[in-house]
Amino acid sequence: MSAVTPDEIQTFLQEYVAKALREQGRDVPPALSDDCDLLLSGFVDSLGLLELMTALQDHFGREIDFDELDAEQMTIVGPLKKFVAAQLANPSPVTPLDLFLWPCRASCRSYLHRDFLDPRSATDDSAYFRAHRGKHHRCTVDKELRGLTS
Amino acid sequence: MDQALWSGFLRSSETFAQRHAVVAEKKTLTYQELRDRACSLAATIQPLQEQGATPLTAVFAYRTPTAFVGVLGSLLAGNGYVPLNRTFPIERTQSMLERSECSSLVVDEASLPQLNQLLEPIQRRMNVLVPDVADLSSYQSRWPQHTFLGSADLKPSQDWREPHFETDSIAYLLFTSGSTGIPKGVAVAQRNVTAFLKYMVDRYQITENDRLSQMFDMTFDLSVFDMFVAWERGACVCCPSQKTLIKPGKFIKDSELTIWFSVPSTAVFMKQLGMLKPGQYPSLRVSLFCGEPLPVSSASAWLEAAPNSIVENLYGPTELTIACTLYRWDPSSSLAECELGIVPIGYPYPDMNVLVVDENLQEVAPGQEGELLMNGSQMSLGYWRDQAKTAAAFLITPGKNEIFYRTGDRVRRPLGKAPLTHLGRIDSQVKIFGHRVELGEVESKVRDACGLDGVVAVGWPKTESGFGGVEVFIEGREQELEKLRRTVAAELPEYMVPRRFHFRDRLPRNANNKYDRKAMQTLLEEGL
Numbered sequence: 180m181s182a183v184t185p186d187e188i189q190t191f192l193q194e195y196v197a198k199a200l201r202e203q204g205r206d207v208p209p210a211l212s213d214d215c216d217l218l219l220s221g222f223v224d225s226l227g228l229l230e231l232m233t234a235l236q237d238h239f240g241r242e243i244d245f246d247e248l249d250a251e252q253m254t255i256v257g258p259l260k261k262f263v264a265a266q267l268a269n270p271s272p273v274t275p276l277d278l279f280l281w282p283c284r285a286s287c288r289s290y291l292h293r294d295f296l297d298p299r300s301a302t303d304d305s306a307y308f309r310a311h312r313g314k315h316h317r318c319t320v321d322k323e324l325r326g327l328t329s
Numbered sequence: 330m331d332q333a334l335w336s337g338f339l340r341s342s343e344t345f346a347q348r349h350a351v352v353a354e355k356k357t358l359t360y361q362e363l364r365d366r367a368c369s370l371a372a373t374i375q376p377l378q379e380q381g382a383t384p385l386t387a388v389f390a391y392r393t394p395t396a397f398v399g400v401l402g403s404l405l406a407g408n409g410y411v412p413l414n415r416t417f418p419i420e421r422t423q424s425m426l427e428r429s430e431c432s433s434l435v436v437d438e439a440s441l442p443q444l445n446q447l448l449e450p451i452q453r454r455m456n457v458l459v460p461d462v463a464d465l466s467s468y469q470s471r472w473p474q475h476t477f478l479g480s481a482d483l484k485p486s487q488d489w490r491e492p493h494f495e496t497d498s499i500a501y502l503l504f505t506s507g508s509t510g511i512p513k514g515v516a517v518a519q520r521n522v523t524a525f526l527k528y529m530v531d532r533y534q535i536t537e538n539d540r541l542s543q544m545f546d547m548t549f550d551l552s553v554f555d556m557f558v559a560w561e562r563g564a565c566v567c568c569p570s571q572k573t574l575i576k577p578g579k580f581i582k583d584s585e586l587t588i589w590f591s592v593p594s595t596a597v598f599m600k601q602l603g604m605l606k607p608g609q610y611p612s613l614r615v616s617l618f619c620g621e622p623l624p625v626s627s628a629s630a631w632l633e634a635a636p637n638s639i640v641e642n643l644y645g646p647t648e649l650t651i652a653c654t655l656y657r658w659d660p661s662s663s664l665a666e667c668e669l670g671i672v673p674i675g676y677p678y679p680d681m682n683v684l685v686v687d688e689n690l691q692e693v694a695p696g697q698e699g700e701l702l703m704n705g706s707q708m709s710l711g712y713w714r715d716q717a718k719t720a721a722a723f724l725i726t727p728g729k730n731e732i733f734y735r736t737g738d739r740v741r742r743p744l745g746k747a748p749l750t751h752l753g754r755i756d757s758q759v760k761i762f763g764h765r766v767e768l769g770e771v772e773s774k775v776r777d778a779c780g781l782d783g784v785v786a787v788g789w790p791k792t793e794s795g796f797g798g799v800e801v802f803i804e805g806r807e808q809e810l811e812k813l814r815r816t817v818a819a820e821l822p823e824y825m826v827p828r829r830f831h832f833r834d835r836l837p838r839n840a841n842n843k844y845d846r847k848a849m850q851t852l853l854e855e856g857l
Contacts, residue, residue: 199835218571221416225574227835229598230804232575234834237806242603246579250572 183239183267185260191238192256195231196222213257228254239267333494334519335404337526337561339364345537345563351397352584353568358394360563363401366394368486370402370460373478374433375490377456378406383430385502388547389413389422389447390437392568395461396547399435400556407492408433409499409516412547413447415440416571421512423450425504428514428713431455438462448472458483496520502713503550505647514713515550521650522553524706528678529554530561533588533615537563540584544574544591550647551619554590564588578604585612589635592620592843596627597782605634612637619643619652621843622751622769623672624782628658644674644751648722648734650707653681656748666748668741669773673748681705683749684733685742690726696744700755702726702733709734739767757846759788760795761824768846771799771817771825778816781805783836785844786827789853801827802849804836831857 189211197207200222208215208222217223223231236243243266245253252258342350342364350363358366374386386403388410390396403410411429413422422443426434427450436444438461445468448455455475459465465477500519504512529535541559543566545552559566567584574580577599581589589610596618599605613635618628623642632640645652656663656675666673677683685699686692693699711719723732739752753769760766768786776784783804788796810830818826837848 195834198833218575224416225571226592226594226598226838228575229577229595229602230835233598233601234806236602238834245602246576246604250576250579253575254572 183264185264188235188260188263189256191235192217192231192260195234199223199227211256213255213260215256216254217256217259218254235263239263241267243267331496331520332523333404333498334500334522334557335401337523337557338401341537341560341563348537348563349565350560351394351566351568353392353394353397354570356394358397363394363397365486366398366460367401367405368489369483370398370435370458371405371407371492372484372486372488372490373458373482374402374406374408374456375492376484377433377476378408379432382432384408384499385411385429385431386433386435387411387413387426387429387431388435389415389426389440389444390435391415391440391546392570393437393439393461395435395437397556397566397568398460399437400547402435403433404500404519405489405492406433407494407498409501409519411502412552413440414546414548415443416546417548419443419446423447425512425514427451428504429502430714433458435460444468445471448475494519497710499710501550501553503548503647513715513718515647516710516713517550517647517650518710521707521709522557524680525554525650525652525678526557526561528680529558533558535559535562535564535588539564539587541566541588542580542584542586542590543568544577544595549620550651551590551592553651554617558588578609581610581613586610587612588615588617589613589638590617590619593618593623593627594621596631597624600627600630605630607633608636610635610638614638616640617643619645624776625664625667625670625672627782628663628672629660632658632660642672642674644738644749645707646734646736646738648709648711649681649703649705649736650709653678653703653705653707654683654749666750668750668752669769670776671751671769671773673750674740675748677703677749678705678707681707682733684726684729685740686726690724691728693742695742698739698741698752701736701738701740701749703736704731704733708732739769754846759799761788761798763795764822764824766799766825768799771801771821771827774817774820775801775803775813775827775830778813778820779803779805779808783844785836785846785849787846787849787853789828789850798828799825800829800831800853802831802833802836804833807832 193211200207218228232245243263248262342360346361347359349357350360351358384407386408388399388403390399391414400410411431413425433456436459457475458478460480460483463479463481465479469477498519500517500522502514502516504514535558541555541564543552543555555566567586569580577595614637616631616635616638628640640658642656643652644654654674654677656673658672681703682705684692684702686702687699711723722735725732737755739755741750743749753767757768771786772784776782781803785802786799789800790797813830837845839845
């Protein structure tokens with residue numbers, strides 16, 4: 180899975196704000212500049228911002244830990260974009276599914292040389308992991324695992 | 330005997346002079362400081378108020394200490410307050426100020442940039458008080474007909490004299506938001522609010538050690554709970570800034586809140602953003618939700634996140650003063666009492682009466698659905714300067730000898746000791762090919778099927794006898810339509826199955842952040 184670029188996030192924000200403004204019958208700005216404060220400019224209200232965060236998660240299919248971003252920065256387009264891009268590049272937090280799949284992944288040959296004990300330590304692992312989620316049981320890794328354990 | 334709304338605050342300011350009354354903009358005001366500033370403002374307003382002037386003061390301030398000083402100062406001057414909000418479109422604020430007929434206006438520094446625009450349509454002479462700013466000469470020269478008073482012009486607090494109080498003295502005038510037409514001003518009397526407060530402070534056993542959230546803007550009447558429940562017993566009201574509002578979890582922890590009050594939407598988003606992890610908010614002892622239907626899933630997630638708290642769902646239109654029924658969420662027994670995946674609105678406050686009627690205003694039998702009518706000590710004075718609308722909504726029903734307020738909400742008349750359940754708005758019931766369809770029921774099935782809480786059903790297209798079908802708007806990412814349709818179709822008769830599903834990142838909301846069904850209807854009319 181390739182990394183999400185700030186441009187993709189910009190497009191998403193742009194469309195999101197445009198839609199919200201259109202629905203309220205308000206004018207849509209031509210572009211959101213990096214220093215635009217979505218909250219103070221009145222484009223979205225505080226509840227709308229919580230919705231936007233939820234929408235970002237849904238759109239990019241990942242939980243984003245917004246707690247790490249300061250509230251002052253969170254509403255400004257530039258810092259928000261940078262933060263979301265960085266979060267999406269980071270490995271997912273460990274979920275029960277991850278823990279369940281962990282032995283399979285550990286046995287995969289291409290990952291044998293990695294430090295797999297801490298799933299959050301290797302960025303590439305996470306991308307690999309996202310791409311293989313759900314398919315894991317059916318893939319060759321699973322066969323390898325059976326081979327290794329039997 | 331009825332008491333003035335300010336009397337609780339004055340009592341607390343003597344008993345708890347050095348305790349915190351308000352935290353706003355990272356500044357803290359003790360009861361003594363808040364009293365001094367509010368009395369000083371009131372003492373300045375009092376001699377300026379002309380005989381026979383409308384007893385109202387507008388407060389154009391947003392989440393600042395001055396906003397709280399303005400509210401109390403207006404009341405202590407003998408006036409009701411009219412909250413104005415700089416985050417609203419200026420035309421809306423202008424119309425509120427204009428229609429309220431207030432002759433005094435309190436402005437905080439952050440709202441000052443909008444002042445010139447706000448004053449433009451105002452014909453009458455105004456006294457404009459800006460307690461945060463010393464030099465107002467530029468405003469004075471631009472608006473010679475008005476009087477501007479800055480920090481240096483304020484009278485000392487000792488000059489304040491307790492004003493005359495009448496039973497029907499107005500506490501506040503609030504303009505209810507509507508998706509169409511001009512907002513209606515609801516005039517709420519001080520006795521309405523004191524009746525509400527009396528029950529609330531006793532029920533939740535508020536003490537000086539409590540710290541209450543203020544998630545609501547002052548233009549939303551639920552904010553009255555936060556301020557006056559706190560001040561009644563010497564507690565502290567913690568007002569987050571506009572930016573802090575987007576981090577509600579951090580706000581609860583940093584402010585060490587004991588009492589939480591918000592719209593259910595906040596809980597819904599917090600859940601989706603992973604902010605409702607079990608045991609996360611141990612400081613909370615009371616969590617209240619009001620303003621829109623509370624989904625069962627949000628109530629139970631909140632209770633897990635705030636394990637030391639009770640969770641209650643409150644219900645009440647502005648016309649019945651803040652809230653007038655409530656329901657305690659109990660994970661072991663509540664599920665059986667919920668309808669449509671929504672927590673019941675429960676039982677009326679002790680001083681309030683319930684009547685459930687059909688379209689001819691005749692009381693329905695227990696267990697039947699109908700429109701909720703209520704009256705009692707919290708029933709407000711009616712609509713400001715609008716006798717026709719007041720008479721239409723506050724009426725005497727056949728066979729009764731008293732006035733009831735028509736809420737426009739559909740409920741089930743309880744059987745035995747069952748709680749009241751909210752089934753939607755009267756206007757959310759539509760006829761489809763002659764069948765009576767409650768849109769809330771369609772919404773509930775779609776909510777279950779897609780796992781998203783933001784679901785609004787709309788009757789569409791219009792026919793002579795009602796509607797030809799239902800369409801649904803869903804807040805969230807697009808899902809596999811066929812699967813969704815199949816799941817919903819398995820649960821509903823054919824005429825109720827949505828013909829189309831419209832996914833949106835954000836559904837239209839009105840000024841109070843409630844879903845705006847009419848706006849969605851308009852989207853359909855305009856071909857989306």
